[in-house]
Amino acid sequence: MGEPIRSIIILIAVLVGVLAIAAGLIWLERRMLGLWQDRYGPNRAGPFGSLQVAADMIKIFTKEDWIPPFADKPVFVIAPAIIVVTTLLSFAIIPFAPGIEIVNLNIGLLFFLAMSSLSVYSVALAGWASDNKYSLLGGLRAAAQMLGYEVFMGLSLVGVVMLAGSFSLREIVEAQRKVWFVIPQFLGFVIFLIAGLAETRRIPFDLPEAENELVAGYHTEYSGMKFGMFFVGEYIGVTLISALIATLFFGGWLGPLLPPLLWMMIKTFFFICGFILVRASLPRLRYDQLLSFGWKLMLPLSLLNIVVTGAIILAAS
Amino acid sequence: MNGVFYLSAVVAILATMMVVTRLNAVHALLYLIVSFFSVALIFFTLGAPFVAALEIIVYAGAIMVLFVFVIMMLNLGPSSKEQESVWLKPNAWIGPSLLAGILILELIYLMVLTGGPTTSPTVEITPKQVGIALFGPYAIGVELASMLLLAGLVGAYHLGARRPRGLSSRTGDKS
Numbered sequence: 135m136g137e138p139i140r141s142i143i144i145l146i147a148v149l150v151g152v153l154a155i156a157a158g159l160i161w162l163e164r165r166m167l168g169l170w171q172d173r174y175g176p177n178r179a180g181p182f183g184s185l186q187v188a189a190d191m192i193k194i195f196t197k198e199d200w201i202p203p204f205a206d207k208p209v210f211v212i213a214p215a216i217i218v219v220t221t222l223l224s225f226a227i228i229p230f231a232p233g234i235e236i237v238n239l240n241i242g243l244l245f246f247l248a249m250s251s252l253s254v255y256s257v258a259l260a261g262w263a264s265d266n267k268y269s270l271l272g273g274l275r276a277a278a279q280m281l282g283y284e285v286f287m288g289l290s291l292v293g294v295v296m297l298a299g300s301f302s303l304r305e306i307v308e309a310q311r312k313v314w315f316v317i318p319q320f321l322g323f324v325i326f327l328i329a330g331l332a333e334t335r336r337i338p339f340d341l342p343e344a345e346n347e348l349v350a351g352y353h354t355e356y357s358g359m360k361f362g363m364f365f366v367g368e369y370i371g372v373t374l375i376s377a378l379i380a381t382l383f384f385g386g387w388l389g390p391l392l393p394p395l396l397w398m399m400i401k402t403f404f405f406i407c408g409f410i411l412v413r414a415s416l417p418r419l420r421y422d423q424l425l426s427f428g429w430k431l432m433l434p435l436s437l438l439n440i441v442v443t444g445a446i447i448l449a450a451s
Numbered sequence: 452m453n454g455v456f457y458l459s460a461v462v463a464i465l466a467t468m469m470v471v472t473r474l475n476a477v478h479a480l481l482y483l484i485v486s487f488f489s490v491a492l493i494f495f496t497l498g499a500p501f502v503a504a505l506e507i508i509v510y511a512g513a514i515m516v517l518f519v520f521v522i523m524m525l526n527l528g529p530s531s532k533e534q535e536s537v538w539l540k541p542n543a544w545i546g547p548s549l550l551a552g553i554l555i556l557e558l559i560y561l562m563v564l565t566g567g568p569t570t571s572p573t574v575e576i577t578p579k580q581v582g583i584a585l586f587g588p589y590a591i592g593v594e595l596a597s598m599l600l601l602a603g604l605v606g607a608y609h610l611g612a613r614r615p616r617g618l619s620s621r622t623g624d625k626s
Binding site: 206208209239240241244245247248251252254255258259261262270273274277278280281284288299300301 | 475477478481484500501503504505507508511512513516517519520523524577578579
């Protein structure tokens with residue numbers, strides 16, 4: 135089998151796999167929330183409600199796809215696509231198992247940060263193009279929140295890069311053969327987890343779409359599959375952050391007995407469930423709390439993490 | 452790689468021209484972001500992946516978001532579009548095109564003089580090499596840049612700091 139054919143097969147497999155997982159998460163999340171909040175969740179369509187996703191898909195595809203006459207049409211249409219494209223592109227650099235990855239960039243981690251910084255546009259532009267007060271407020275909140283949390287998301291990963299000596303995710307996994315980076319970089323892990331929650335705009339950081347004050351925030355005017363793109367984009371984002379946490383801090387595909395790909399899946403699903411548990415149990419923050427928490431607490435902590443890690447590496451060498 | 456280079460160069464030029472001619476500020480900014488993407492791709496094909504990544508993270512991902520943020524806050528209506536179309540009259544193009552034309556002529560002259568661009572094999576510069584260069588021979592430059600940023604930070608803090616009640620927050624009120 136030629137090298138290009140192999141890459142194309144991996145590419146298609148990753149694309150289909152990620153989209154299937156993201157769609158499945160819609161069902162998984164609602165069932166888990168039901169379990170943790172002592173209620174049923176969707177249980178009618180198919181066994182254990184597992185066909186709920188299919189029912190939702192049929193509904194969302196056949197709904198009227200309406201563009202408000204006052205909206206800025208081209209931007210309104212592009213905005214939902216941006217989030218799906220940028221989050222899907224980030225999967226290109228994740229090594230799922232030895233040899234199963236789309237591309238091994240030597241700037242892999244920077245590529246992820248670049249894509250996550252571009253996903254801000256999706257939400258900000260959606261809010262602006264809708265030409266609606268609530269949407270605009272949601273878009274503004276999203277822009278401020280994601281700009282702030284992106285800064286220390288990048289900084290929290292510097293410790294990992296210093297320990298591994300590379301931006302390439304494959305080499306970062308290989309560097310964890312002795313000990314997972316969650317132990318020497320525990321602070322970095324916690325900061326990345328919080329920043330990841332904020333980047334995917336999930337509770338407790340879902341201020342841009344706080345429904346009790348902003349109707350539905352930036353996607354108030356969206357309907358049909360355009361709304362579906364935001365919805366699926368959020369779940370792809372959750373899968374992406376979980377896969378990255380597993381790769382960067384928990385040894386990626388490394389593990390005893392089971393095949394590497396299975397280890398990667400187990401670790402990723404563990405963190406996805408963690409994300410859902412956070413949503414099930416935490417309330418939403420207030421907006422000023424969110425911003426001051428980010429800039430006044432998390433940013434200094436991530437800088438401290440870099441200084442201490444650097445000092446230890448310097449002392450050890 | 453040559454084909455990719457020329458293709459992204461063409462996209463960069465087209466996108467930048469659209470930036471200048473758009474009447475809607477947000478549309479112009481979006482074209483500018485596309486232009487940054489193509490410049491990043493050019494850096495990548497020239498063997499500088501680190502610079503390409505920074506181009507997207509810093510320019511397209513952070514600075515332009517702030518621009519979009521500010522323009523969203525201004526909430527420019529259709530009136531600003533009319534204003535723009537008044538400003539963008541054919542007369543307004545004469546001066547800038549003349550100046551740019553002189554520069555293009557100079558560029559062509561230089562290219563003819565030196566016999567066109569030499570295509571040397573691209574050497575990829577890894578992030579590690581960039582870091583070693585930055586904190587080795589260019590350490591002073593990095594330090595100076597950080598001083599400059601610190602000054603900006605202190606200034607922003609001064610402007611944004613909350614003053615105790617009773618004191619005027621604007622200097623304009625005193626005069």
